[in-house]
Every structure is written in structure tokens, then in C-alpha cells.
Amino acid sequence: xxxxxxxxxxxxxxxxxxxxxxxxxxxxxxxxxxxxxxxxxxxxxxxxxxxxxxxxxxxxxxxxxxxxxxxxxxxxxxxxxxxxxxxxxxxxxxxxxxxxxxxxxxxxxxxxxxxxxxxxxxxxxxxxxxxxxxxxxxxxxxxxxxxxxxxxxxxxxxxxxxxxxxxxxxxxxxxxxxxxxxxxxxxxxxxxxxxxxxxxxxxxxxxxxxxxxxxxxxxxxxxxxxxxxxxxxxxxxxxxxxxxxxxxxxxxx
Amino acid sequence: xxxxxxxxxxxxxxxxxxxxxxxxxxxxxxxxxxxxxxxxxxxxxxxxxxxxxxxxxxxxxxxxxxxxxxxxxxxxxxxxxxxxxxxxxxxxxxxxxxxxxxxxxxxxxxxxxxxxxxxxxxxxxxxxxx
Numbered sequence: 001x002x003x004x005x006x007x008x009x010x011x012x013x014x015x016x017x018x019x020x021x022x023x024x025x026x027x028x029x030x031x032x033x034x035x036x037x038x039x040x041x042x043x044x045x046x047x048x049x050x051x052x053x054x055x056x057x058x059x060x061x062x063x064x065x066x067x068x069x070x071x072x073x074x075x076x077x078x079x080x081x082x083x084x085x086x087x088x089x090x091x092x093x094x095x096x097x098x099x100x101x102x103x104x105x106x107x108x109x110x111x112x113x114x115x116x117x118x119x120x121x122x123x124x125x126x127x128x129x130x131x132x133x134x135x136x137x138x139x140x141x142x143x144x145x146x147x148x149x150x151x152x153x154x155x156x157x158x159x160x161x162x163x164x165x166x167x168x169x170x171x172x173x174x175x176x177x178x179x180x181x182x183x184x185x186x187x188x189x190x191x192x193x194x195x196x197x198x199x200x201x202x203x204x205x206x207x208x209x210x211x212x213x214x215x216x217x218x219x220x221x222x223x224x225x226x227x228x229x230x231x232x233x234x235x236x237x238x239x240x241x242x243x244x245x246x247x248x249x250x251x252x253x
Numbered sequence: 254x255x256x257x258x259x260x261x262x263x264x265x266x267x268x269x270x271x272x273x274x275x276x277x278x279x280x281x282x283x284x285x286x287x288x289x290x291x292x293x294x295x296x297x298x299x300x301x302x303x304x305x306x307x308x309x310x311x312x313x314x315x316x317x318x319x320x321x322x323x324x325x326x327x328x329x330x331x332x333x334x335x336x337x338x339x340x341x342x343x344x345x346x347x348x349x350x351x352x353x354x355x356x357x358x359x360x361x362x363x364x365x366x367x368x369x370x371x372x373x374x375x376x377x378x379x380x381x382x383x
Contacts, residue, residue: 074295158354165325165351165358172320173313173362180312 003197005190009115009183032119035104035111043100068096072236079240080247087243090130094123095236102182102228106221114231115182120175127239128171135246146249174238181231185224192217310370317362325355 011030018026050065058066072092076084098114105112113119135143147163148156192213199210305313329351333344 161351161354162358162361165321165328165355166361168324168328169317169320169358169362172324173316176316176320177313180316 003194005187005194008111008186008190011116031111032113032116035101035113036119039097039100039104039113042104043096047096068092075233075237076240079237080244083247084240084243087130087240091236091239091243094127094239095232098123098178098235099229099232102232103225105182105186106224106228112182112186114178115186117175117179120179121171123235124171124175127174127242131242131246134243135249138247139249143246143249146245170242174235178231178235181227185220185227189217189220189224192220305370305373313366313370314363317366318356318359321359321362322352322355325351325353325358328355 011032013028013030014034015029018028020027046061047065050061053059053062055062069092072095073085073088076088076091080087101113101119104110105114132143135146139145147160147167149159149163151159195213196210196217199206199213201207326348329345329348332347332351336343336347
């Protein structure tokens with residue numbers, strides 16, 4: 001039995017041959033890719049089928065779909081105002097993808113896509129890329145005013161690079177927050193799981209004691225379900241806040 | 254959907270609200286009133302960021318600081334690398350300068366995060382009092 005708590009994050013190719021190669025680098029179909037495909041298919045299939053009946057009085061599945069729609073809609077509206085609703089598809093897709101990845105990761109034996117910094121950083125870079133494009137498209141070069149605080153000219157030489165670095169920190173802090181939360185939670189679960197096995201196989205009175213970490217796991221599992229939702233929410237609302245800044249050139253001084 | 258009154262309610266019922274809803278145009282004043290009340294309720298239920306836990310705040314500050322240092326160092330390293338391509342040996346001057354700037358940006362980020370969290374806590378408190 002493998003008790004290494006980091007084993008669950010290992011990426012393994014599921015098909016021995018690489019699918020194709022990009023610039024000499026072989027691209028494999030891995031367990032991570034499989035989970036991402038499952039998450040994408042499951043969430044889009046569920047949402048499509050759930051709203052299919054279009055009943056005036058929604059059933060269980062339909063109200064789940066409608067509630068998530070309204071939840072994200074309200075979130076965008078309160079964070080960015082009316083003109084932010086154009087970005088509903090983006091924020092909704094991000095929210096549902098992160099939420100479903102987190103929840104699918106909670107199934108024992110599956111794989112948590114969002115515990116890979118490669119995935120979360122790619123998502124965060126997508127968000128920041130869109131923010132930059134939207135900012136320049138809406139304000140032209142005026143978007144650069146975001147990096148110029150109100151200060152005497154000589155100080156700007158120092159302050160503009162600082163503001164620039166502060167802006168570029170966003171994709172990193174956005175992705176690290178999601179990745180670190182998922183990584184920490186799942187590692188903790190595996191470590192306590194290891195305690196159960198180690199105590200249980202120790203024999204004698206120690207075997208009885210293995211109940212204690214078992215009960216703890218139940219508690220942590222519940223906490224992790226909360227974290228899974230909360231992190232998806234944080235990711236979505238931060239996307240809204242960054243979009244709001246690009247749309248309205250909010251200066252926070 | 255309004256269902257017709259069932260026979261159990263008897264023929265001589267006194268509550269005409271079901272018929273009213275089907276056969277009469279809705280009162281515009283009442284509709285407007287309903288809309289206003291709905292708006293108020295929805296404004297109250299608008300999703301707010303839950304106040305983060307102590308560990309959450311600590312984690313947030315740590316990430317902000319470290320991320321800014323990494324970005325600053327990376328930028329400086331990149332500039333040095335770029336200049337090196339043009340035959341100027343600036344390494345490691347820009348990296349050192351940008352690590353310091355990164356540290357400053359990290360502190361700026363932490364201050365902004367703290368302001369944000371304080372505002373969230375204050376909003377939650379005023380909600381509780383009202």
C-alpha cells in the first residue's frame with residue numbers, strides 16, 4: 001500500500017503513445033486530461049439537460065441550473081455593474097469549471113485538476129489576458145493610467161514599476177490561492193488516511209485508536225467541500241473585480 | 254399557474270383571489286409595489302464575499318508577498334537576459350533592483366488586501382447591527 005500523500009497528484013499518461021508532438025515535445029493523454037474532459041462534458045451535459053424541460057415551475061435539476069445562473073449573474077452585476085454582464089459566459093464557464101473540478105476531485109480515487117498549478121495558472125493568465133485586452137479595447141492607451149498613481153513626477157519613476165509588478169502579481173496570486181488550497185486540503189486528507197492505515201495495522205490497542213483519525217477525516221471532508229465551493233467563488237469574484245477595474249479604470253488610491 | 258378552485262372548497266366560496274388573478278388585469282400599483290419589494294429583497298441577498306478566516310488572511314498575505322517578489326525577480330532577470338543579448342552585461346543589476354521593487358509591490362499588495370478585508374469586515378458588522 002502506498003502511503004505517500006503526494007502520490008495522488010502524480011500525472012500519468014493513460015495511453016502509452018503520445019497523441020502528437022508540439023515542437024518535439026510529445027503530448028500525452030494523461031489522467032489529468034481525462035478528468036478535465038470528464039468535468040467539461042459532465043457540466044455542459046448536466047446544464048443542457050437540466051434546462052431542457054423549460055418548465056415554469058422548475059424541477060430539482062432545473063432549479064440547480066437556474067440558481068447557479070442567477071448566482072453568477074448577481075455576482076457579476078454587484079461587482080461590475082450592468083456592462084459587466086457581457087462577460088457572463090466567461091465568468092460562468094470559469095466558475096462552473098473550477099467548481100466541478102473541485103467537486104470531482106473530492107471523489108475518492110479521482111484526480112483534482114485544480115491542484116495542478118499548470119491548470120490554475122493557465123486559467124489565471126486567461127483572465128488577466130482578457131482584462132488587458134478589454135482595458136486597451138475600451139480605453140486605448142488610457143488604460144495605462146491604471147499604473148500611474150497620483151504622485152509628484154520624480155517619484156513616478158519608482159512608483160510605476162511597482163504598480164506594474166503589483167498588477168503582474170495578480171495571475172500568480174489568483175492561481176496560487178486556488179492551487180494551494182486544493183493541494184493542502186487533499187494532502188491533509190491523505191495524511192490522515194495514512195494514520196488510519198498505520199494505526200489499524202499496528203495491532204492491539206492502537207488498532208482501536210485508528211477510529212480517531214477516521215472521524216477527523218469525515219470532518220475534514222466536510223470542510224473540503226466548503227473550501228471547494230469557496231475557492232471557485234473566490235476565483236469567479238476576483239475575475240469580476242479585475243474586469244471591473246479594466247472596464248471602469250477604478251483607481252484604488 | 255392558477256388552478257381552478259377544487260370542489261372541496263364548496264360552491265359558495267368567499268375568496269375570489271383565484272378568479273381575480275385569472276380574469277382581471279393585475280393592478281399596476283400593486284405590481285410596481287411588488288417589484289420594489291423584490292428589488293429590496295434581492296439587494297439584501299446579493300452575494301457578498303464571506304469574511305475570510307484568520308488562516309485565510311495569513312495565507313493571502315503570504316502569497317501576495319512571495320508572488321510579488323517572484324514577479325519582480327523574474328522581470329529583472331528577463332531584462333538582464335534581454336540586455337545580455339545585445340551585448341550589455343548588466344547581470345545582475347536589474348535583477349537586484351527589481352527584487353527590491355518586487356518587495357515594495359508585495360507590501361503594497363498586502364496593504365491593499367488588508368484594506369479590502371477591513372472593508373469586508375466593517376460591511377459585515379454594519380449588516381449585523383442593522
